[in-house]
Amino acid sequence: xxxxxxESATFPEPPSRTTPLPYVKVGQVPEHRxxxxxxxxxxxxxxxxxxxxxxxxxxxxxxxx
Numbered sequence: 830x831x832x833x834x835x836e837s838a839t840f841p842e843p844p845s846r847t848t849p850l851p852y853v854k855v856g857q858v859p860e861h862r863x864x865x866x867x868x869x870x871x872x873x874x875x876x877x878x879x880x881x882x883x884x885x886x887x888x889x890x891x892x893x894x
Contacts, residue, residue, distance in 0.1 A: 858889040 866882050878886075 858885050863889050 862885060866878065866886060869877055869882070
């Protein structure tokens with residue numbers, strides 16, 4: 830491919846992500862939020878957790894390491 834053709838070539842936009850990349854530091858999870866999720870598990874069981882709740886617990890467990 831010639832230099833001019835290279836410069837004018839367009840590339841498709843990558844698909845947008847709805848979730849943050851796994852290596853992006855989001856910040857610590859507040860303790861009160863963890864307690865709310867644990868109370869929800871105690872009252873309603875693990876099946877009641879939303880995907881966001883599950884992600885928060887995973888992040889919190891990684892922060893402790």
